[in-house]
Amino acid sequence: MATIEHNGKTFNVDEDGFLTKGMEEWNDEWVDYVKSIEGIEELTDEHRKIIDILQDYFKKNGIAPMVRILSKTTGYPLKRIYELFPSGPGKGACKMAGLPKPTGCV
Numbered sequence: 394m395a396t397i398e399h400n401g402k403t404f405n406v407d408e409d410g411f412l413t414k415g416m417e418e419w420n421d422e423w424v425d426y427v428k429s430i431e432g433i434e435e436l437t438d439e440h441r442k443i444i445d446i447l448q449d450y451f452k453k454n455g456i457a458p459m460v461r462i463l464s465k466t467t468g469y470p471l472k473r474i475y476e477l478f479p480s481g482p483g484k485g486a487c488k489m490a491g492l493p494k495p496t497g498c499v
Contacts, residue, residue: 399429402422411488415492423491424444431479440478447492457487457495
């Protein structure tokens with residue numbers, strides 16, 4: 394287990410950089426950290442909508458939604474999701490939302 398420090402906060406992460414305690418330790422500082430490593434200049438309402446949907450889906454189902462479900466639920470085409478999260482919905486969006494690393498097709 395590794396640790397990351399950002400803005401005075403320390404986060405425990407796995408080997409892929411995902412929070413080990415997931416949404417339990419998720420906060421605004423974590424979002425700011427992931428935003429910086431993703432190269433996202435400004436967090437928009439579209440980013441927040443995706444994060445909220447990912448977290449809600451995970452709370453209800455215990456897994457991240459498949460890409461087509463995320464696209465359908467947000468109303469954003471996959472291309473737009475990749476524009477918002479350059480490393481993709483699994484690596485970037487799920488990481489920012491505090492979800493564990495997805496095992497399937499996210």
